Every structure is written in structure tokens, then in C-alpha cells.
Amino acid sequence: MRPFDRSAKQQKYYLTCFGRSCDGLTLQIVTGSDKPIEFMLVGARRGLPDAARPLLAARPGNARPQYLPDQTVTFARIRL
Numbered sequence: 856m857r858p859f860d861r862s863a864k865q866q867k868y869y870l871t872c873f874g875r876s877c878d879g880l881t882l883q884i885v886t887g888s889d890k891p892i893e894f895m896l897v898g899a900r901r902g903l904p905d906a907a908r909p910l911l912a913a914r915p916g917n918a919r920p921q922y923l924p925d926q927t928v929t930f931a932r933i934r935l
Contacts (some may be wrong), residue, residue, distance in 0.1 A: 884935075896931045903927055 872880055885922065886892065903925050 865903045894933050894935065896929075896933060898929045898931075899926050901926055 870882070882890065901924055904927055
């Protein structure tokens with residue numbers, strides 16, 4: 856876990872895990888305040904969802920993803 860900017864008055868932090876390091880992960884967060892904390896969760900996995908089949912079918916046979924393979928990214932905001 857690391858802060859985005861140590862000089863900021865209100866810190867924003869990020870935590871990353873990938874592969875098996877995320878499997879069964881339990882995170883305990885202790886703060887000095889009773890105020891709710893807002894999180895932005897970002898998840899990514901290889902491949903595209905079934906809804907993307909028309910896009911894949913329209914892709915020319917000689918086209919390939921550039922830089923990274925196809926992936927699905929999901930965002931969610933939660934407040935604890």
C-alpha cells in the first residue's frame with residue numbers, strides 16, 4: 856500500500872494485488888476517524904465478456920490487440 860502524493864493534505868492511497876496474491880485476501884483498515892471511507896475498486900481480468908462477441912466477430916482476422924491482450928475492466932465505488 857502506498858500514498859499517491861505524500862505532500863497532499865488529504866492522502867489518497869492505492870493497494871494492488873494480482874494473481875494468487877488476491878485469492879482470499881482480507882484487508883483490515885484502521886483510521887483515526889469514525890467518518891465513512893470511500894473506495895474505488897478496480898478489477899481486471901483477461902478476455903472480454905460474452906456481450907463483446909459481436910465486436911470480436913467484427914474484428915478482422917489479421918487484427919490483434921495492441922500492447923496488451925483483450926481484458927475486461929470493472930469499476931465500483933463503495934463507502935464503508
